[in-house]
Amino acid sequence: MHTGAGRRLVVAGHEREPCAHCDVRQRSVCGAILEEDLAQLAAVAEIRDYDRGKVFIEEGERAQYFYNVTRGTAKLFKLLPDGRQQVTGFAAIGHFLGLAVVDTYAFSAEAIEPVRVCRFTRNKLHALIVEFPALEERLLATACSELVAAQEQMLLLGRKTALERVASFLLSWGAASGMCDEHCNRLKLPMTRSEIADHLGLTIETVSRTLSRMRAQGRIATPSNTEILILDRPWLEELAAGTMLPA
Amino acid sequence: MHTGAGRRLVVAGHEREPCAHCDVRQRSVCGAILEEDLAQLAAVAEIRDYDRGKVFIEEGERAQYFYNVTRGTAKLFKLLPDGRQQVTGFAAIGHFLGLAVVDTYAFSAEAIEPVRVCRFTRNKLHALIVEFPALEERLLATACSELVAAQEQMLLLGRKTALERVASFLLSWGAASGMCDEHCNRLKLPMTRSEIADHLGLTIETVSRTLSRMRAQGRIATPSNTEILILDRPWLEELAAGTMLPA
DNA sequence: CGCACACTTGAACCCCCTCAACCCAAGTGG
């Protein structure tokens, strides 16, 4: 389970001041810290790299760290004892991980492609909060937007059809991850069909069939297994919104 | 839509100092405010009553208020244009409502039994936060525990069977709402079967059949439509945890 | 008594799941 643990970053050049040169800072909670105070942030930050497949947060373990994803993508998930898995979300670059009031994690996190994180201990984050109250505001804002996303996902899981789920996923992943071109019509999917299925409450076969159907209708194209071209965005949007009859 | 709007509380006796005598304060975010500062809290609080059926938060509207439920129960839900509904949660006494960073509500709220709320405007809550930083901490804690509940609900909606969903619901409702006796074996369900169904991603018929099946097996009893007696808690717990074979 | 409303129960159906075969690309090793 714990093989391939996070390796220490090879410090190279500008990475001596990781926070000052961090290009995801403004997109993350760390944006709450002013330029001149970055040294304090950097002092308590640890950078870690994880290989694909590495589970770096395990549900039920003591929540000692907070994480900020600075490279790659992770899946967040919960398991049932018999192996059924629900992916509650994907954490792309800039995503803050580990919000927990109780002292154990409520979910697991696994790198689905090589991941780099910036992590802090609970204590150190708390010390930062005392010094920079704006940080807490930022954390609250993060928690709220995650809550909104979770509610949207509940609607999807509880009430949408397979076709609507896949359409919703394609649109929201493009918008949320930023892994797409300027119009978000060409998106990169770093996760497998199986991980998409576990996110949408479907099976891998249903996801595959649904994508095939969309492709056959000319709504999307799939240049490769990890890329999707959106050809008919209005059609996908109507499906995702639940406006379309079961055509 | 807006008939039966919140009526002004008839101020009677001790209700001139509502916060000082509020018996849900310690259970809610207001517990962050010290006794001696309660006057300031009371000064910005407004009490409102809503009848059963009253929608007092509407998805998409400007999020002007924050609410604290002090009586009764509300359902929180999202709708699809064709009427499909997902109940994302139930807000019982002590529940804080309206967390939103964006300025519109992401869900609607409807009183499912007569509800009393204590509400604040965004501005006033913000002013309170500036004065009492502990309040923000409390809000963050609230948001985190809601997030944990939402993740659990995603697991339920995405991967559990109807039987497991109903079992999970009975146990979690008892624990979360406090609407039960000392061992939580006799619980009051203020919501209809239809609202349970919309919470669990099922139909009303499936909820009914599942409860009937549990009753036939002697796992629960239903003295009335709004009451459930848990007779075999270990059985329900195994089901809810996903430990039990499809017996 | 009659109506409204929530709940229950039965029967038929269907969307999605299960099971299974197959395709395809990327290694890997001889």
Add this chain to the structure above:
DNA sequence: CCACTTGGGTTGAGGGGGTTCAAGTGTGCG
């Protein structure tokens, strides 16, 4: 170079859990 393996993806056939449709029960209330 090719045989073999491995992992992800696709497609087909059949089955099942939950839905849909419909009828029936119970209860509070005028």
